[in-house]
Amino acid sequence: MSEAFGKRQSYWRRILGQTFVRWGARLGLLWVAILALVGVFAPFLASSFPLLLSRQGELSSPVLSYLQPVDVLFLVGFITLVSLYPWRITILRKFFIMLGVLGISALFTYLWVKPQQLVIYEQYRVAETAGDYDWVVYAPIPYSPKDYQRDRGDTGLEAPLSQQSRAHWFGTEQNGADVLSRMIHASRIALGIGFVATGIAMLLGVIIGGLMGYFSGVVDMLGMRLVEIFEAVPTLFLLLTFVAFFGRSLYIMMVIIGITSWPGYARYVRAEFLRLRKQDFVQAAEAAGLPLSSILFRHMLPNGMGPVLVAASFGVASAILAEATLSFLGLGLVDDPSWGEMLNQAVQSSRFNWWMAAFPGGAIFLTVFAYNLIGESLRDAIDPYLSKSG
Amino acid sequence: MLLSVKQLHTWFRHQDRTIKAVDEVSFEIARGETFCLVGESGSGKSITALSIMQLLPKSNLQRHSGEILFQPQGGEREDLASLGEAEMQQVRGGRIAMIFQEPMSSLNPVFTIGEQILEAVRLHFAELSEAEAWQRVMDSLEAVQLPDPETRVHSYPHQLSGGQRQRVMIAMAMACEPDLLIADEPTTALDVTVQREILRLMKSLQQRTRMAILFITHDFGVVSQIADRVGVMQRGKLVETGATDQIIHRPGHSYTQALIAALPENLALQQKHELHDKENPLIRLSRLEIHFPVRKGLLRRVVDQVRAVDGVDLEIPRGEILALVGESGSGKTTLGRGILRLTEPTAGRVAFDDNDITEMNRAQLRRFRRHMQIIFQDPISSLNPRLSIAGILSEPMKVHAIGENQEERLEIARDLLRQVQMEEDALWRYPHEFSGGQRQRIGIARALSLNPSFIVCDEITSALDVSVQAEILRMLLDLRAKRGLTLLFITHNIGVVEYVSDRTAVMYQGRIVEQGRTEDIVNRPQNRYTQQLIAAVPRVPV
Numbered sequence: 001m002s003e004a005f006g007k008r009q010s011y012w013r014r015i016l017g018q019t020f021v022r023w024g025a026r027l028g029l030l031w032v033a034i035l036a037l038v039g040v041f042a043p044f045l046a047s048s049f050p051l052l053l054s055r056q057g058e059l060s061s062p063v064l065s066y067l068q069p070v071d072v073l074f075l076v077g078f079i080t081l082v083s084l085y086p087w088r089i090t091i092l093r094k095f096f097i098m099l100g101v102l103g104i105s106a107l108f109t110y111l112w113v114k115p116q117q118l119v120i121y122e123q124y125r126v127a128e129t130a131g132d133y134d135w136v137v138y139a140p141i142p143y144s145p146k147d148y149q150r151d152r153g154d155t156g157l158e159a160p161l162s163q164q165s166r167a168h169w170f171g172t173e174q175n176g177a178d179v180l181s182r183m184i185h186a187s188r189i190a191l192g193i194g195f196v197a198t199g200i201a202m203l204l205g206v207i208i209g210g211l212m213g214y215f216s217g218v219v220d221m222l223g224m225r226l227v228e229i230f231e232a233v234p235t236l237f238l239l240l241t242f243v244a245f246f247g248r249s250l251y252i253m254m255v256i257i258g259i260t261s262w263p264g265y266a267r268y269v270r271a272e273f274l275r276l277r278k279q280d281f282v283q284a285a286e287a288a289g290l291p292l293s294s295i296l297f298r299h300m301l302p303n304g305m306g307p308v309l310v311a312a313s314f315g316v317a318s319a320i321l322a323e324a325t326l327s328f329l330g331l332g333l334v335d336d337p338s339w340g341e342m343l344n345q346a347v348q349s350s351r352f353n354w355w356m357a358a359f360p361g362g363a364i365f366l367t368v369f370a371y372n373l374i375g376e377s378l379r380d381a382i383d384p385y386l387s388k389s390g
Numbered sequence: 391m392l393l394s395v396k397q398l399h400t401w402f403r404h405q406d407r408t409i410k411a412v413d414e415v416s417f418e419i420a421r422g423e424t425f426c427l428v429g430e431s432g433s434g435k436s437i438t439a440l441s442i443m444q445l446l447p448k449s450n451l452q453r454h455s456g457e458i459l460f461q462p463q464g465g466e467r468e469d470l471a472s473l474g475e476a477e478m479q480q481v482r483g484g485r486i487a488m489i490f491q492e493p494m495s496s497l498n499p500v501f502t503i504g505e506q507i508l509e510a511v512r513l514h515f516a517e518l519s520e521a522e523a524w525q526r527v528m529d530s531l532e533a534v535q536l537p538d539p540e541t542r543v544h545s546y547p548h549q550l551s552g553g554q555r556q557r558v559m560i561a562m563a564m565a566c567e568p569d570l571l572i573a574d575e576p577t578t579a580l581d582v583t584v585q586r587e588i589l590r591l592m593k594s595l596q597q598r599t600r601m602a603i604l605f606i607t608h609d610f611g612v613v614s615q616i617a618d619r620v621g622v623m624q625r626g627k628l629v630e631t632g633a634t635d636q637i638i639h640r641p642g643h644s645y646t647q648a649l650i651a652a653l654p655e656n657l658a659l660q661q662k663h664e665l666h667d668k669e670n671p672l673i674r675l676s677r678l679e680i681h682f683p684v685r686k687g688l689l690r691r692v693v694d695q696v697r698a699v700d701g702v703d704l705e706i707p708r709g710e711i712l713a714l715v716g717e718s719g720s721g722k723t724t725l726g727r728g729i730l731r732l733t734e735p736t737a738g739r740v741a742f743d744d745n746d747i748t749e750m751n752r753a754q755l756r757r758f759r760r761h762m763q764i765i766f767q768d769p770i771s772s773l774n775p776r777l778s779i780a781g782i783l784s785e786p787m788k789v790h791a792i793g794e795n796q797e798e799r800l801e802i803a804r805d806l807l808r809q810v811q812m813e814e815d816a817l818w819r820y821p822h823e824f825s826g827g828q829r830q831r832i833g834i835a836r837a838l839s840l841n842p843s844f845i846v847c848d849e850i851t852s853a854l855d856v857s858v859q860a861e862i863l864r865m866l867l868d869l870r871a872k873r874g875l876t877l878l879f880i881t882h883n884i885g886v887v888e889y890v891s892d893r894t895a896v897m898y899q900g901r902i903v904e905q906g907r908t909e910d911i912v913n914r915p916q917n918r919y920t921q922q923l924i925a926a927v928p929r930v931p932v
Contacts, residue, residue: 012776221690223909280772283732283832288786288840289759302776 012091014305018381025377028370032191035367039188043071046141046181048121054134062124063139065116069109074188076105121147140168142263143178145185145337150176160355171355173345182337183360189338190367193254193323194316200258202312205265206301212266213273213304214296220270227263235260235322243331250333253326259317264315265308272304279303306382313375317368324364339364391461392602393442393570394418398456400434400441408452411437413626415456419570421463421633424596424603426613426634429623430649430855435606438623439572442604443488444470444478460485484514487563490832491575493555497547503558504543507531507565514566530565533598534558534591553584555623557591564595572604577612582882586926589616608855610653611885611928614638622646638930640831652860654885655930669707672844672876675731678702678738680721680728698724698898706844711870711877713891713908715884717923722880726846729878730762731755742844760790763837767849769829773821779807779832780817783839790840806835811865827858831865838869844876851886863890884927888912896920 019025023222038045048062076102084094121144128136147262149155153174158168170179212223239256246252276282277300326332327340329346339360346356399545400412411931412434413769419425427435440446442458454471461467462485470481479517482488490496498506507527515523531539534557547555552908556576563571573592574641577585580807593616596603605616613620614634621631630643641647650656683692698721706712716722726732729740731747740747750758766772773782783803784796804814810831820830830850837845847866851859870877887894888908896917904917915921 208663230924280766280768281774283727284764284766284836285774287730287732287759287762287764288789288836290786290789291756294785294789298777299774303774 014244015378015381019374019377022380023379024373026092028373028377031366031370032374035187035191035209036078038184039191040074042074042185042188043067046143046145046178046184047139048124048142048144048147050124050136050138052137053124054136055132057134066119067113068105068115069113070188072113073102073106076109077102093243098237122149122151122215127150141178141181141184142166143181146177146335147181148176152176157349157353159353170359171353173342174349175354177337179342179355179359182342183363185336186338186342186360187363189250189323189333189336190320190364193250193257194320194367194371196254197257197261197319197322198312198315200255201262201315202308204259204262206269206308208262209266209269210296210301210304213270214277214300216274216277223266227266230260230263233260236325239322240329240331241278241324243326248331248333250336253323255339257322261315261319264311268307268311269304272307273300276300276303310375310379313371313378317371317375320364320367320371391418392421392423393461393604394457394459395438395442396457396459396929398438398441398458399453400437400446400451401453403450403452403759410626410826412441415623415626415628415629417621417628419602419604421569421602422596422600422643424605424616424618426605426607426617426620427623428607428610428649430608430857432625433623434626435599435608435623436574439488439574439604439606443482443486443572444473452798458617460570477605480514483510483568484566485568486570487566487568488572488574489556489559489563489576491578493552493559494547496559497555500580502544502546503531503550507558507562510562511565523764526565530561531558533595534561536561544923551584552580553588556580556584560588560591560595564599567599568601569600570604572606574606575608576605578607578609582884582928583717583922583926585612585928589928609928610638610650610856610930614769614930615804615928622649649728649856650930652857653930654856654860654863654883654889657860657863657889670708672708672743673704673706673878674739674741675702675729676739676741678704678725678728678740679736680724680733686708697900699728699735702897702900702902704895704902706876706878708843708876709874710893711879711891713879713881713894714897715731715885715887715894715923716897717882720897721896723848725897726764726848726880730764730846732760732764755791760786760792760840760848761842762844763840763842764846764848765830765837765850768853769826769833772833773829773836775821777818778818779803782821782832782836783807783817786836787839792840792856795877797921803835803839806838807832809838809869811836811861827854827862830854830858830862834862834866834869838873842875843874844878846878846880848880849882852881852883859886884912884924885929896923 014300021031043063043066044051047063047066049066050061051063052059077098080098084097087094124136127133134315143149152166154174156174158172160171161167162171168178168180170183172178173182174233208223208226212220235257238260239253242252242256282295282299285295290299323332323338324340324343327338328344330341330344332338332341343357343364346353346360349356395418396416398412398415399410402409402411415434415438417425424531427438429435432815437446441454445861446454456471458470458701459467460481462469465485470478473812497503504527507530508523511518511523511526515526518526527543528539531543536542536554536557542550542554547558550558571592576592577588580588589612592603595601603616607613617634619631620634620637622630622637623629624643624645630637630641630646632642637646638650641650677699678699679701681695681697682695684694685691686693700721702725704712713723715720724733728735728746731740739747742758745758747755747758777785778805780800783806784799787793787799788796793802800817803817807814807816812831812835813826816824816828816832821832824832833850851862854862863886866877869875880889891908893906894908894911895902896911896919897903898919904911904915905921911920912924915924
């Protein structure tokens, strides 16, 4: 099959091409790509640990020894993605390779990567002032998200760029940590929760919706009742209950958002499959005696994915909002910063500090807006009645 | 002259190209005359009609020029192209009325037909009183011979049949007594018997009111029934105009000649197969029934059965082409799919050679499917848009273990493409890159890829232009001869039936009412329904 690619555009390439000729989708994609890059390289962009230093002629890189397993996993994922991109195989195969690599590396990183337990943020700053090093290279934002800069006295609630000696581009929060650094590290949570929660919802929705659509009859009736039951569950209150029972965990949040939002996808997939079932090419596949798996996954699913992907891009946006809402209510993660939690901090302090609300709020707005732009454009590209020029 | 169109140009801009949809078209229509515009799809017939009505989309119009001189009875001669929108609205519906192909989508589903006609009447005859206007509505419904107009006037469009809806459309057009009626393929969506009635109705209305008709069609049978004069269009140009008789029998332009020659009636009749092996038919249906349950209520109880196929006995001898004809809803497509068990039969048997297909379980049936294949009507939906032609052709072969490896299967696929007269490099392209005729060829190649002995051809040429239809039919006959295929040819086109089939079966309301040699059925039908059907077919006099 290798001949096929390169010579001709496949359907999805054509659709993606049409999606991203629209400037809205391009801007949206640009913003998401920036977020993804920032998320992947967060420990190297914002860290109190020097990237590189020389002590009496001896080179070392302290930032590496403080890397968490998650940081390594993000890097491995990013490198696999970049190296897979030029490879000429189907998107589906790339997806599975990606999944495999991530699974294996997750196992190994949690086994092998042991970051230093004792974290003293100011030790390098102190040593540098004492003149221990020949030279030091810091990250562009030389503060970790939880570096409260105790060595510098009270640095809480400094407005952006108010101090000449140490630059905080987006100011500091009440504990004295750098807002920009916290936002950079929080972008991972925003992206992660969006993708994982939507991924879970899509997987469940496609399987259940596909079965309902293909087999119809009793399966369809039972499935639709299940869909109605799940649609009646209020996500936010379920999340509150789970937080109360099991404590605060990012993973529980992802799973809950995922399993409460699949019914929408199931409805789409079911409708598509009911339509496709009657299409001549599906009948032809059946008449050729193709196995059920091929009919379902090769002939029907790719033709029915369009509306699901459109719904997914809006779903990512709403998952991000759900996490932000929860964190804003003070039920988010305990120690890791997230955009919603930062908004919560802004409200709690006695006077209004605009930089604490404007920057995380703007980031949430832009991200949700970016996904909506992509979804909008994808919908237009898939719609056969809207021509390219229109 | 009632209407004279001079040097009409309608060009559209599509991306960077100019599409000359109508290019230097000039013709005239006299009062009381029927002028037919014929041509294949995309030749600009409908755009010409829309240009006259000034109903073109403004957004991508590049050039719209020429004179459209229209002189209604007792009125001034005016150039429609130079009229303003307000004046044009007076002409539209009032002086020039238009009816379309699909009566269901041209009628508003939320108003009764009486209200819709009344609206048109009040718009153009504001001086009429309520009672007078309503009287006019009733008159127009009577004029189109709608049965029981007193009660029908209060029905909604979905409560009427297709033929009745088209009558309502005509009534709406006639209510304002137009001087010119533009009919854009008004009978294409209708069955032949209904088509005959509608054509008769239009003729009689024309004789009464002396209106002119601009009739757009692709069907030369219809042309020969209704037209006084004919204009033939090809790629936006009007290549020939003349009296009907002259165009059909002595076409001057080479394109018209090719079109007329491609009519199934004019294709050289092949030698019909005389069957040797009558004793041992390939397909034998006995008392085949396919019912669809009608379910209602909360518990989806079965309240009724739609008897799509209602007890069919049929034998198809090896190497024969059996035509299955009938009107829409007669169950012929369901029967075709039932034979292949794409639709599960409710009762009865389908025997293939000596194998009972209805008895097979899923796995057996899947293996057996390589012996019987199907080709569909709609070339657009019959190919998976996400797969390349190579994938479409090679996957069934792989499943049925034809060919040692992918290379060998691709070689077979190349060979199949050659057999359906396509280029080999089509293998690496996707369905959307091909025209309707080419897609239909690919559909045939896919059916042949498993080397089956029996193929159901479900209306395979009805979505194609006549010239393409002729090529496909010739090719199919050729393939039948080479491969010894047995075909069930489902169609409603009697010309095609006569050209391809050895025997014919006529289906009506789920039953086969008559079967026999095609020649006999077409020329000496015995059954009353068959007689009606054959008589209603508009035929080009040969």
